[in-house]
Amino acid sequence: MGNLLEGKRALVTSVQMYMGEPIAKVLEEEGAEVISSDADLTTPNAAKELIDNAGPIDILVANLAESSWWEALVQNIDDAEWDRYFNEIVHPLMRVVRAVSPQMIERKAGKIIAITSAAPLRGIPKASGYCAARGAQNAFVRSAGIELARNNIQFNAIAQNYVENITYYPPEMLADTELVKRMVKVIPAKRLGKGEETGHLAAFLASDKSDFIVGQIIPFAGGWVTST
Amino acid sequence: MGNLLEGKRALVTSVQMYMGEPIAKVLEEEGAEVISSDADLTTPNAAKELIDNAGPIDILVANLAESSWWEALVQNIDDAEWDRYFNEIVHPLMRVVRAVSPQMIERKAGKIIAITSAAPLRGIPKASGYCAARGAQNAFVRSAGIELARNNIQFNAIAQNYVENITYYPPEMLADTELVKRMVKVIPAKRLGKGEETGHLAAFLASDKSDFIVGQIIPFAGGWVTST
Amino acid sequence: MGNLLEGKRALVTSVQMYMGEPIAKVLEEEGAEVISSDADLTTPNAAKELIDNAGPIDILVANLAESSWWEALVQNIDDAEWDRYFNEIVHPLMRVVRAVSPQMIERKAGKIIAITSAAPLRGIPKASGYCAARGAQNAFVRSAGIELARNNIQFNAIAQNYVENITYYPPEMLADTELVKRMVKVIPAKRLGKGEETGHLAAFLASDKSDFIVGQIIPFAGGWVTST
C-alpha cells in the first residue's frame, strides 16, 4: 500500500517464528523486496552463509526466538536449557549483524532492526534465563548501535511484550479468554498488540525517516513498560 | 507526499518556535489538515480557548518552549527565570492536554505528541531549571499517557536533543562551525538532526500505525542518550 | 548506635511530614547533630532564612510533601491544586538547595539527599499532577547533582514508593488490611517498607562512604520499579 521502502532489499530471519511473518508482510506492502529466510542460525557459519547468499541487503530484520519455551525458578535452572537460550537468541544476533556490517559500512548506509523483548526491562519471575538472553540482545544493540552509527547505519531494537505472535501466544493461548483477560489487566492499552503493529514500527525504523534514531531499545508493550 | 494522516485534523501549538514549523509541514505533506497556532499559552484560559475554537482535533502536537534561554549555576538560580520555565513549558502542556482530552475520550480516539527534551534524561550542568521543567513534562506524559491509553488515546513524548531548530539552534549558532564540530563529537550519529526528522517521528506517532505505543518518552538525539 | 555520621551537622526539612521523623531519628542514631525544621518552605525567602539561621550544614535532607493529597483524571485537573503541588514540592527543593550550595561549595564538601518518589518512574493514573511534580524533582536532582559533583558535593534522590509514612500511609490506611494486601501484591518484596529503612539509605548517602554516587535517582520500592 505504502511506498516507504520502495527500492530497498530486506532480509527477515527466522521468518517462521516470532514476528517474522507479519514484519515480512508489512515490509513488502511498503514496497521492499523481502527475502524471507527460515534458516537455522544456531550453527557457527549459518549467519555468514545466509548473508553471503542474500547479496546486497539494505534492511536486516534480526528476528530470533528460542525453539521452545522453558521457564524455571532460579534454583532449578537447567544448564542445557539456559545454554539453548543463548545459542538460539543471543549468539546468532551477533553473527548476523557481524556478517551484514561490512557491506553496509562500505555503502555507508544500512538499517538493522532486532526484535527483542521488553521482559528484561522489568524482570519476570521464573523467566530469568529468558530475560538474561534478551537483556544480552538489548545491550548488544545499544553498544553496537552506538558504534555503527558513524557509518550511517541505524541499528535499533523493538523490545516488545504482549504482542500477538505464533511463538509466544499460540492460537490455543489466545483462545483462552480468561487468560487473555488477566494479561490485558496489566496493559494500559487494555488489549494485546497485533503482529502488523510491530511490522509498522519495523517499517518506520527501516525507512529513511528514522535516521536519527540509533542504538535505541524501544519499549513496545502497550504501556506495560515505558523505561529502558 | 505520503498519505499517512489523510482525513485527520491536527493542531500544532507555538508554531513559531521550537519544532512547530517543521512538524506542521510534515503533517501536511502526510495529508493532515493542520491548524498552526501561535497563541501565547501562558495565561490560564488560553489553552481552553484555543481548543474550543479549533473544533474537532484528531492530533494534538503540544510544542512548547521558553521565550528566551537562560542558564545559571544552581547557587545563582533566579526565581523569576525559574518560574518562567514552568509557566511557559510545564503548565501550558497540562492545560492543553486537559482541554483536548474530553473530545478525544468521547470519540475514543486521539493522538497527543509532546515535544519535550532529552536533557533531563542525562542532566546538563547550568541547566537544572530547564531540565526540571522538561523533566516535569516527561513525567506528565508518562503518567497521563498511561491513564489516557484505556480510551484509545495515545500520548507520547519526543525527547529530543541536537536537532536543528530556530529556538535552540538559531542560524548564527549553526554558522559557528567550531561550535557545531564540538557538539557533533558527542553525538554517535556524527551530525545534528534535521527538523523534518522530528516531523517524521511525530507523523508516525500521530498515525494509526503506532497505536500500541503509549505513555512513552522517546529519546531522539542521534544516540546521545538512549535511556529513559 | 552507629557512628557513620559522627561530627556531622544535618538539617532535615519538613520534619513533621513524609520521611522527616524516621530520617532524623536514624541520622541521630548514627551520630549526627540533627536540626529538625518544620518551617513552611512555600514562601520565597523561607528556604534562605532557614539555611542562614541553621549555620554550617554538612548534610541537607530535602524532605518535602504536599499539604494534602489530591488526585484527578487528566480532564479534571484543577489549576489551584496543580499549582499547589509545584509550590509545595518543586520550588522549595530548588530554593533550599540553592541556599545551601554556597557554603558547601566553599568547603568543597557536602551531602544533599532529596526524598522524592518512584511514582514518575512508572506513571500512575489519576496522579499525573503528583507525578509531574515529583518528576521535576528527580530531573532537578540529576542535573544539579551532575553540576555540583565537581565541588565534592553529592546530591542524590531517594525515589521511594510503598514505604510507610505518616503523609501517604496514615494509620487508618495501614489498618485497612484488605487495602494493604492489595498493595503488597504488586511489591516483589511482599511487604511495605519501614520508615527507618529510608533512614538507613539516607544515612548511607549522607556518609563519606558514598562519595562516588552523584546525580542519581535511586528507586526504593521493594522492586515495584527498578529503572530510572
Added chain:
Amino acid sequence: MGNLLEGKRALVTSVQMYMGEPIAKVLEEEGAEVISSDADLTTPNAAKELIDNAGPIDILVANLAESSWWEALVQNIDDAEWDRYFNEIVHPLMRVVRAVSPQMIERKAGKIIAITSAAPLRGIPKASGYCAARGAQNAFVRSAGIELARNNIQFNAIAQNYVENITYYPPEMLADTELVKRMVKVIPAKRLGKGEETGHLAAFLASDKSDFIVGQIIPFAGGWVTST
C-alpha cells in the same frame, strides 16, 4: 572498624580479580567472616562445589571478570573471544546464584551482590561483546532479584565504571596521567572511584539496612551514567 555485618558469613568469588580484594577487605572490617575464593568458575560444576564446600553463606558477592580484555569492531568480533566473555562472566553468575539459592530460601534470608558494569547502560563502541555479557548479567539480576525477593533474599547489582581495580585499570594504566586526565573529563565527580568505595556500597547492600532494595542495578560511576 564498623560492625555492620557482625555475625555474617560472606563468600567473595574470584577474589584475585576485579573488585574481589577491596570488597573482601571492607566486609571483614565490617565484622563479617569472609571466605575469599579464587576458584575458576568456568567449568559446569565449579560453582556448586564452591558453595557446597563453603557451608552456610549469608552474603554472596558474585564478582566475575574475563581472564583478559578483548575489544573489536562489530564486523571483526571473534567467535572464541565472544564465547569466552559469556563463559567467564555470564554463565558462572547464574550457576553460583543457583547453587546458593536453596539454602537462602530455606533460611528465608540472604544477600547476593553481583559486581557487574555500567558499560551496557550507555554502550561503548568496540566493546559490544563486553556490553552484551554485562548486560546479560544485569538483566539476570533484575529478573532473578524480583523472583527471589519473596523469600527475603535481596539480590542486586553494582553496575560500576571508572572505579580503580586491578583487572580493568592495572597500575601501568593508572600511571599514565594523560590517559587518566582524559578519563576524568567525562566523569562528573572529576576523579576515579576507589576500590574501597565499591566495598562500602557492597557492605551496605549486604547489611540488614537495605532489605527493601531488590532486583536493582545500581549505577556506580561518579555520574558518568545515572540511568538504568
